[in-house]
Amino acid sequence: MSSTDNEVMYDVILVGYGPVSEILAVMLARLGHSVAVFERWTERFPLPRAVCIDHEIYRVLSAIGLRDELPAVSHPAPPYRWFNAEWKELLSIDWSAESISGGTDVNFVHQPTMEAMFDKAARRYKEIDINLGWDVVEVRQTDAYAELVAREVDTEKVRTVRGRYLIGADGANSLVRAAIGSSQEDRGFEADWLVIDLLPNEGVTLDIPPAAQYCNPARPTTIVPAGIRDGRYYRRWEFMRMPGESREDLENETMAWRLLEPWVKPDQAVIVRHKVYTFRSLIADTWRKNRLIIAGDAAHVMPPFMGQGMCAGLRDDWNLAWKLNLILTGQADGSLLDTYQIERRPHASDIIDLSMYLGKVICIPDPEAAARRDKAFFEKTVQPPPPFPSLTGGLLDRNANGEINAPAGLLSPHGTVRHKGLVGRFDDLVGLGFVLILRNAAHGTSVTPADRACLAGMNGKIVHLGDQEDGNGEEVIVDLDKKFTPFMDGHGIVAMLVRPDFYIYGGATAPSEISGLIERLAIDLGKYGFKRAGESNNKAEEGSEARL
Template identity: 45%
Template sequence: MKKENVDVAIVGYGPVSKLLATLLGQKGWKVGVYERFPKPYPLPRAVVFDDEVARILQSILSGEEIERVTQAVPDFYEWVNADRKLLLGIDFSQFGISGWPSHLFFNQPELEEIMDTACRKQATVSVNLGSEAVGLSEFDDRAELIIKDVHGVETKVTAKYIVGCDGANSFVRKNIEHTITDLGFVADWLVIDIIPQVEREWKPMNLQVCDPARPTTVVSGGPGRRRWEFMAMPGETIEDMNKEEVAWKLLEPWDITPANSVLERHAIYTFKAQWVDEWRKGRLMLAGDAAHLTPPFMGQGMCAGLRDAKNLAWKLDLILKGLASDNLLDTYTKERKPHNRDVVEAALFLGNVICVADPEAAAKRDEAFFTGSVPPMPEFPFLTEGILYQQGNYTGKLSFQSQVNYQGKTGLFDDLIGDGWIVMSPIDDPRKVLREEQVTFLENIGAKFIQVSESSDTKQESPNLVVDVDGKYKQYFNETGLEAVLVRPDFYLFGGTEVLNELPLLVDDLVKQMGQFINTAATR
């Protein structure tokens, strides 16, 4: 049997794995990725991500790469009833707080191709396709994975940590003790991906038809593609629905025919709402669909998995550096599960609007929208648990990103400054109000100290000063009333303060919270 040693072994090679492996590779950690299929999956799956996820992808891809494989939305996402009367309009055309359009549609194989390139560029990352995980063991000081290649040759991979990014039928999950919370939502939908062969204007670009006779979703599938989703009605089986002739028949009223379009894929998806109760067991972790399944009504399935990877990456980095104990990983489930639960419940709220097959119930739903008596749509969740300052209105909210000028270059903040812990103020260099030991602590965990200035004078050559070229940071700080923020490596606010001189209170709280995990001897 062959033998390999890595810092982190990742099972599966979808977008969550690609992101996590690349982020760890950027830090120089030795990562082994093991995927049982010998070739990438060639067909579309997820089709949309939000501005937060665009910023996460910006950690490993250039803005030009992301823009090349995505399509922004110029208008509203319209929800209509059977008579095509508007029930709800969601503005998808705005930019989000993360510096990207609020929603971007994409073709998953194209996105994964550029993510794969970014991953393979990391000298310390090894990607192994056609390598199936067949054995798993955990010990006090290591974990071991048995991998079998397409020729039947087995390899024992010894790793400090193993992450299962291997989907809804996760091998890693099956091999660790776990329980699952299931909200009991199940719905079968026929998902059809089309490549139109004729130029056509789609207005609106994205449409939800809440017709009890056949709830239908019509959205972009990324540049040059369209997607239709048709709910299976009572009495229809998966076998009835999942046929090419059925797909063309359902598309015909939309003027989509073999004469003007290519049918790229048709498949039945069973939408579920469930999650594993603990995403970490010792040296083993779960991420993405291996940890949770989200109905697609908010387009958050892949997004949730990428948030998992971003959360795990900065914590594993501190642990592998010896700066923190692996108890820090206890915060992974604590932070990500409530956030994901809230996303699932918001998706179910929308699903319960859409998936109404009874005409009388649909009529009552429509009347509730027309009279304004429908319950308000849930707000998108933010972090509420874990390593967070427990005072202030902006704790756990996403931090702001926009264009800045830094040392003669203009671009998005992360591209010029990088990510990691960020201490930022529009008033002054935040280090000036911090004690020496606070600055030392923050520097030891990789923090950067940034002053945002409105003017581009000679001071901009300072390593701590960026220029707010569009005035967006000024607007953000004015609207929030904040004079300083402390940003986590996954872009969430640890906290903010309305008075710069109170920043030491935030840092003291961070030191206290991280103190239970930080190896003080290693940070001296």
């Protein structure tokens, strides 16, 4: 039996229902867009994979309404320390440090508990149609819509469903990626690791490093938190498969306890999961073909040593959500999605490089090579790790030569502020969207009525920093955490124009440059058919269909 749901045209269809799909559905639904989700499995995968989120993703999740729920499923990270076989420190990454987004740089999470929170959030929206137990067997597209064919696992019933766009968040073996015709670049990292998650017994305190890589060539080992559930803290060990060992040998529970023996005994904890995973480094060449798009593991797979796999997928979501919103509301045409891969692929590629750098530090089974590595770290002759990436392409302010004007592409600061008599986080009080932040009230005189009308047409806002709320309280923010003032002074700017995804479009080094900055954003958006508020009509989306 088959049917075509052609009486319904969803705004977006999502294939897969992992965390990337759950959160993208919430992002779109909260903006009023209809979303259909199709997932083969009827029950959520019960075991952890990802164990942490960084400050940027914590800010994003908070901004879409999950701020109050996050503390129950996450906890601040300790410093992340790397040791050689003699437990001498090689490298330290201070994940406990205060971040530009406010709070610690990294938070550890228990993924199944977090996903349950995501699912609960998704089910609050009538705009989201969740179809579990439906196996997507084909995806295709026309100039006017994307379409999938799904078969119900239990009944063999077949449905055909249409949407304006279809996004594959369907994992490393993505059907949607195959439909796009995208190949994958193999960046050359591959290693098998036994992953063990365990729950210490009540009252047991383990004498272990809080978060560490034990770079012992006899057995490279990872020891990190694995999140919190019902007030109890999980722990994770990862052990590299050594030459001559089989995957089957490692997946034996007796072997798992033998490997854990230096740190934990069977009477101290319960093993929740032990399984061998292959860590790889892959990135898709093509992330979008007209109305078909990929995100998350469908677009990129990376070693876990920076804890960025899920974070990268949620960044894909955040980049797509605000652009799809402009397209679906008729304010821009489909070509705006051309900037998705331009912005996200280099960023994900750089994180893969950073993860591979760290992976190559620990994944050394040869004692002589490990000794050379140790010597280079101790003598400080080792090549330093790549910096954490910013945006390097896409919708960013540029000079006449096409070069990006600093600080365009950087993540904007965030913190606690006072605004309109209230104290809270900047995003909560000022709101989301384009925001022009001025260094002080005096610079507001450089923003002309035409500038204000231009920003209002983008649904943008203007605020300025001040020591206290004054007569212009509609626009002043008091920087209680001292995040914004040092950032702007450090970059020598009097204004910064922030995009809806919290990345800086551009900055002005003098008041006289502010009008030009606003105008350049309007021009750049205009390249993608952007229509300012009041000018919007359905022709933008119709035009995008014609151009596809």
